[in-house]
Amino acid sequence: MIDTTAVDGTCPRCGTAAVSQLDAVPWCPSCEWNLEAYDEERRGPVFGWRWLDRRLHHLAYRMTRRQFDRLLGRRLGATGAGAATVVTAAASVVLFLGVVALAGTGVWLIVGFPFPSPSILLAVPLLALAVGLRPRFGRLDPHAEVLSRDRAAELFGLVDEVARAVGAPAPDVIAVDDHLNAYAQTVGVRRRRVLCLGLPYWGSLGPQERVALLGHELGHFINGDPRRALLTQPAFTTLGSAADLLRPAPSAEHGLIEMIAAALGRMLQRLLSRLLFALHLVLVCVALRDSQRAEYLADEMSAKAAGTTAATDLLDVTLRVESMELAVRREARAGHGPQRWQAAVAEARVANAGRLPQLRQLSAREEASLFSSHPPTGLRRLMLDGRERYEPAVVLTEERSARIDAELAKEYQKVLRILAW
Template sequence: MIDTMSGTGACRDCGATLVSLRDAAPWCAGCEWNLDAYDAPRRVPEFGWTWVDRWTWRLAFRMTRRQFGRLVGRPLGATGSGRAALLTAAASVVLLAGVVALAITGVWLIVAFPVPNLSVVLGVALLGLAVALRPRFGRLDPDLEVLSRDRAPELHALVDEVAAAVGAPLPHIVGVDDDLNAYAGLVGLRRRRVLCLGLPYWGALDAQERVALLGHELGHFVNGDPRRMLLTQPAFTMLGSAADLVRPVDTVSGGGIVEMVGEALGKAFQWVLSRLLFGVHLVLVCVALRDSQRAEYLADEMSARAAGSAAATSLLDAVLAVESTALAVRREARAGHGADRWRAAAAEARAAAADRLPRLRQLSVRDEASLFAAHPPAGLRRRMLTDRPWRDPAVVLTEARLARIDAELAKEYARVGRTLSWSG
């Protein structure tokens, strides 16, 4: 239960009464004074040093608001990848070239000199390092329950319509799992497009919110999100992998003082190199995630294009109410009820929290600001949509068609319901 509090003081700028939710630092609902306050008790430490966490949060807050101000009101297509995307791509190209150079040098050292030779040992080491740092193409999640067109024709037909509405290619694989989430991604060397719908999430949404969810996720195939692009993947993973490789580990040795000093010096060098690599990795990830947040705004607009602005904004309110939705769905699952009751219970929980939603939207701007956040705060995402031209739905999902889709997924709903009822 989230309690709304008023009467916690007066706004320094406009004199209005401050508000708060539960234990959050109070702020002004009118002019948003003090919304930019660092609320240490509510923050999960990211670096472990309070002064560093405070400074990085404030930097993230300013960057997030600045990006929102730069993008708001601009039409779809006018907000293409900017400096963050170019820097991420350039860094990825350099890193990839470095791995290729390691591999070529390693092969040359192996074949250019006769065996036995120390150069062969070095060549094998360099080749092994190149293999360890190679780009990863991702694999299909083993928990994904793949749904073929024959098995779920109505669901696939809806996906087809939404993809056409947002101008996105069709996913190669459509599946479900038991998470309160949904995602779209690319896997394998052939870059197969995967759409996954978490059934507790999917089942708790109403008809047009489901269309909005599909529009958002399919929009990730065309919105230039760097997390899903092969060219920018090295910037997200390669230096982090290198930092792990050189991180010092404790070993058991029984040597004398010379060995102990040598081991201590080696560990010190490894520690410094590991921290340096990890620091550069963090910088690259933070820069890349700025462009990921831009891509999320564009995916939200594609969501509105498919389902209409009302459904797209309602979906973002569902994101804010995800905890109450999870409780409602789990309660109904334990009672043995199906997706129709999941949806009704989630709607009831959101209706009960309707008077708190404006505060939740504002508080999300503070709580969700982070240098490592791939998504902008839900409150800013909703505000971005409401500040754009209002859209009517391009795809309408009727209740009869929704019922047919849920009937196709009856077996999967039952399985997920059992999992939810057993979970803590």
């Protein structure tokens, strides 16, 4: 593990010794000189062209910091519909109407002419394209294990308390899986609210951090995140699906004329596919600006439910999720359950405590992306630090937390086997 080390030279702005974490390009911890630098060694390629990836990184960093500066000190829940929200909603409506027009034209070509008619040769592809581009309502992950209120009464009761504390509706479904993650989503035609807790993640958190996690995830039901709204769903999927459908597939041709015609057809398909994909990326980039605002609001709801201290502690855990994963896997292979997971993660946090300020700063560089739904973890922490501090609205005791783990004993055993294997 690499410690924070001063490097040769000082900051040209303020004279402070530059530092480095995790072998990253050095920066100034005081005025953040060079924090914007593109670190090719630590960032994977986005498009594969170095010049383009570098420019996209600088653009993402500047946009992320501008959004942070604009939101700091404002009421996140009262920011109203920004330009990104309006563009995303308008594009979704246009795309949906386009799919309806494709379907309507296909039906008209079938019923508007005597059967059989040459028009059916155009109608079938149009209908197939409309079906391929139809809005998706989402579905519950088949690998997630749905819990019942009878079997997990303590957990359901805690979720209900947190939902009331943040003013969010309670989920219709609570499920668990074996991922080091947690999420909230709305699925199906009936728009059922789903909360899924990854047991390696949930089991590694202290009691009050669990409340913070629930506050954040339940906050997604009311924070206006465009990724979870039915109205804005076409903006995230339609153009990307169209680009996939138009991507040329390899084929075998016989004869010179067939080869020329096929080559021209593939060239046209490739051009249209890449154009649609480029438009898809631009639209997703715009939409995700509002998703990042929604994440800041979900963090504030996390603080309202669990208290600011627990919410910031949860973000620090997220900052070093690799250390959390290593600790959990090590303990799981030794046959230990969530109590030891919590202890191991707490020990890792103590060991990394001196590095956290620089790691938070570094996250602003490494997590800045035009295509990320989350702002950098360090900026999320700064946002909470710069806002009104909250005392816990819901307090989870060690005893009640242990009872929740006891309810999930069967599910923990399955996860233990998966992690150990």
